[in-house]
Amino acid sequence: MSKAILTLETLSCPSCLQKIESAVKGLDGVDFNSVKVLFNSSKVKADFDENILTVKAIEKSIENLGYSVIKSKVKIAS
Numbered sequence: 001m002s003k004a005i006l007t008l009e010t011l012s013c014p015s016c017l018q019k020i021e022s023a024v025k026g027l028d029g030v031d032f033n034s035v036k037v038l039f040n041s042s043k044v045k046a047d048f049d050e051n052i053l054t055v056k057a058i059e060k061s062i063e064n065l066g067y068s069v070i071k072s073k074v075k076i077a078s
Contacts, residue, residue, distance in 0.1 A: 001031060003075045004055050006044040009068040011037075016067065020044060023061045029053030050076075 011017060017037045024044060025035045029052030036045045046058065059069045 001047045001077045002050050002055075003034075003077065004044070004046050004048060004058055004072060005075075006055075006059060006062065006072040007070045008042045008044065008062065009070060011039055011042045011067075014039065019065055020062055020067060023065055024058060027053055027058065027061055030058070047077075050074075 008020075017039050021035055021037045024030055024037075024046055025032050027048075029049040031047040034045070034047035037043075038045070044058075044062065048055075048058065055072050055074050059072055062069055
């Protein structure tokens with residue numbers, strides 16, 4: 001499992017958070033319980049299996065909702 005940390009444009013409402021969280025949790029390869037959307041820092045954290053999913057696919061699922069991903073970082077689990 002790898003850990004993705006995505007920095008988004010500033011989130012303006014709690015319903016944005018719920019939409020993003022649902023979209024990321026619905027992706028194949030994402031550890032459902034690891035998904036956290038941090039409203040105040042506009043970040044998304046999730047553990048995912050790089051054999052099934054790429055960080056680009058996670059970014060695309062968020063961007064498809066209309067939110068910009070400013071940067072993303074992946075930490076590979078040892």
